Amino acid sequence: MDVTIKLPKPHRMQQRIMFERSRRVVVCSGRRSGKTTLIASYSVQQFLQGHRIIYGTPVSKQLKQYWGKVKKYLKPLIDAGFIYKNETDKYLKWAKDKDVDDGALISAQTAYDAETWRGDHGDVLIFD
DSSP, rough: OOOOOOOOOHHHHHHHHHHHHHSSOOOOOOOOOOOHHHHHHHHHHHHHHTTTTEESSSHHHHHHHHHHHHHHHHHHHHHTTSSSETTTTTTTEEEETTSSSOEEEEEEOOOOOGGGGGTTOOOOEOOO
């Protein structure tokens, strides 16, 4: 079965950020500059490479924007049954690993309370 994932083409500023190799990257940019689109696209790329991505934002409105984009980009794999999607806890895993605590993951969480972030681990941690 052929499944194609289509990600948006990043503009110049997004390319600079996406290909930055520093351990920590801080982005200060204005509204509507494409930060959420960039983060969602980057998350999908990292997930497809087998990484665990933990995304957090203080407000659920922003979380919904990110979660919607990630699901849209991975829809072909979700629809084909390759990716398990949990809407309640907002995470995606490979279907073959859905009962395993390790493995590639995209987890979207509100981060208004630091205590709610305890106990998980990720290769990529994103605060929006």
